[in-house]
Amino acid sequence: MNCTHARRLFAAFWDDETTQAEREWLEGHFASCPACRRDYEQYARTLELLGSLPRIEASPDLAERALQRARRSETAPDRLPQLRPQWVPITAGAAAVLLLTLTVLGPWLSGSRSPRVAQRAPVGQSVTEPVLVHSPAAPSHGAARAIDSRLPANLAANAPLPDSLFDHSADVEFILDPVTLHRGRASVTHSSGATQGERAVITF
């Protein structure tokens, strides 16, 4: 018990933060307990050694270098998020593999999702120019239904068009059922005419 208490006082004794009573008690204990005295001597030698570690000199030009870098930092944002260089090839590689996989398996994957795949023409052959169709609910510019002449005849006949594109002049929002697409230019893929607006390429 005495030895445990004595060891608890080592730090305060070294830092000269013990009370006079504590100091006297500890010195008395050291006189009667060689193990604790030896333990404290090793403790003190460790801290002497720690405190005696040679001081390291800074480079003579540290102040100038710091000032130059500080000036540059003031003109640039303080902390830009830095991409770790070692992640760049990994990320790029993963992206390349993903892109290659999508390119190779894309048609097969998209085809396997739909039971109507057999009815479709190849994608490359069926992309057409953007087709603008005025909304029946919001006719504009007095035109009743200005459907582009390039739209297949059977598609134009299917009125009303639940998934047609609406023209709002300059502020255009293309809507494809069931997904609302964002602003931009759209080109619609028509496969056989019966699958109107099913596939779209959006360019922003």
Place this chain on the structure above:
Amino acid sequence: MARVSEDEERAFTELVRRFQGRVINLISRVLNDRESADDLAQEVFVRVYVHRRNYRRGSKFSTWLFTIAANLAKNEIRRRVRKRHWFSLDALQDLLKDSAPILADPTEGSERSMEREQLQEAMARAIGTVPEKYRLAVVLRDLEGLPYEEIAQVLGIPGGTVRSRINRARTMLKRKLQPLLRDEGDS
């Protein structure tokens, strides 16, 4: 610091020259890496300059400076741990094993001086093996001589925790160095 806040570059240079030794010692002892310490010390002073207007007048500049230095050192330790570039406890034990026969047979003169240097080297490495939170506290206290209250401010922890961490670190260092420390009675 007040002059630095008013954009006096000359005052900043003076400030760096005055504190660079303490900052570089703190960082190099915590990291046990002299080369990186120089770059990191530079980063400390860059941050001081960039954030000079955030310094609250009336507060102790060294506390603010050591807070920045301690945080950067902590970040660097964590980065190294992630990258596994930090030397391991096994490496330290190898070092102690190698140097033990030399140290067990000390003689006078230059060999004694060599013993001292090797002990210091062992101590520097031992500091690196102490867990980061204890290491920073003990370096601030026993190498930089900061009072407990200031260390509490620098590390943002209560004073009691500071004392406890310093005591733990000292005990760890004593245990690690014990095989190399000759007893007074033996010499």
